[in-house]
Amino acid sequence: MTPINMSSDTQTLPTERMYDAMRSAPLGDDMLRADPTVNRLEEIAAEKVGKEAALFVPSGTMGNLVALMVHAKPGDEVLLDAESHIYYYEAGSVASVAGLMPRVVGSRRGRLDPDQVAAAVRKRDQHFPVPRVLCLENTHNRSGGCIVPVELQNRLAAVAHERGLAVHLDGARIFDAAVATGLPAAAFTEHVDSVMFCLSKGLSCPAGSVIAGTAAFIEQARLVRKRLGGAMRQAGILAACGVVALETMIERLAEDHTRARRLAEQISTIPGLSVDLESVQTNMVYVDHTGTGLDTDEVLTRLATAGVLASDRAPTHIRLVANRHHGDAEITEAVERIRRAVSD
Ligand SMILES: Cc1ncc(COP(=O)(O)O)c(C=O)c1O
Known part of the structure; x- marks a missing residue:
């Protein structure tokens, strides 16, 4: 994978x-x-x-x-x-x-x-x-x-x-x-x-x-x-x-913003995770994982095992950033992997 x-x-x-x-x-x-x-x-x-x-x-x-x-x-x-x-x-x-x-x-x-x-x-x-x-x-x-x-x-x-x-x-x-x-x-x-x-x-x-x-x-x-x-x-x-x-490469940054938005909206539907959608204005998505009852390290480890690398905004959040290597298919796949990782 x-x-x-x-x-x-x-x-x-x-x-x-x-x-x-x-x-x-x-x-x-x-x-x-x-x-x-x-x-x-x-x-x-x-x-x-x-x-x-x-x-x-x-x-x-x-x-x-x-x-x-x-x-x-x-x-x-x-x-x-x-x-x-x-x-x-x-x-x-x-x-x-x-x-x-x-x-x-x-x-x-x-x-x-x-x-x-x-x-x-x-x-x-x-x-x-x-x-x-x-x-x-x-x-x-x-x-x-x-x-x-x-x-x-x-x-x-x-x-x-x-x-x-x-x-x-x-x-x-x-x-x-x-x-x-x-x-x-x-x-x-x-x-x-x-x-x-x-x-x-x-x-x-x-x-x-x-x-x-x-x-x-x-x-x-x-x-x-x-x-x-x-x-x-x-x-x-x-x-x-x-x-x-x-x-x-400047104008295409808009694609990252659109995909970050989609990522945020879909992650918001995963039980235990939430995103302040108003804060998703460019390419980053800060995900509040407190509803999972897991600490940040555990969430990051589970995501990495499931095949999504995120960064640490401990103690309550992880950060995901959309970039040019993520097409629509990667966003869909990432959401599914994250869903599996936190529901296991
Ligand atoms: C807002 C901001 N300023 C400065 C930097 C520093 O850039 P560099 O990693 O090239 O030293 C970063 C890097 O992430 C950043 O996000």
Whole structure:
């Protein structure tokens, strides 16, 4: 039995066009800015998110870190949603590498409250770290891929800017937000100072993310990336996939969203499992398994034995993510396997 791997959109493999592009990409030394394919990717990427310039980085985690290290220096404060990927899943790099002081603010479905953010920005006073940057995340991973409406994002950015803070958007899945709302990605990035997005998730590249901002910001980001060991040589072999991703893989994300929705609706009919259907806005499905009486590890083990790989949102949920390897048949089969796994 072939497992259906729904643990993440990071499980996607390169497309045939990506393999072809890797083979034929003109290459050079990107450390010297001499890799034409990386340069092309960075140009296309900047244009997609409406920024002056962009920089290719090995991972989303490094992209976020580089951006924060350009916006703030050790001892400064960064305002973060307590459920954000940067705070929750990036191994404390904000503190251990960037030396920043995190100040966390609560969110609901990935939505920060502008009044709470305003209240969290303390005045400049020798007792407090200097607040320098507000981080936003869209779509929001830990809330199940929810979209933060562009109007709210703009209000949050305005609150930060009025108080002298920069705004960084962790837009790992910003094209999911764009496709789901029918807005251009640039609508979500217009009022942020920097954005990071991932090529290696639903867009199916084997590796790589991009950060974008003003030309001056990217100049500094290049130095920080080098410091962190993230500057590569013939990186065009990876960037070639990124070019294919940006040219051919964005619109099809809508298919993942449709299939995630179907998956969610059908799982909701399985006794013991429930899904908050309002939270299924893009490619993720968070399944509440408390009705089964099983703990999260047991549910994951049973699913894996039945041939569905999911990820852990303990203690009450598992996460399933639809990606391009799941057609309608895989969704139907996954639902049946899950049904069997929890009813045994
Ligand atoms: C919202 C968000 N930001 C950042 C990242 C980090 O990306 P990477 O795994 O490439 O470091 C992820 C990865 O899942 C993510 O979901």
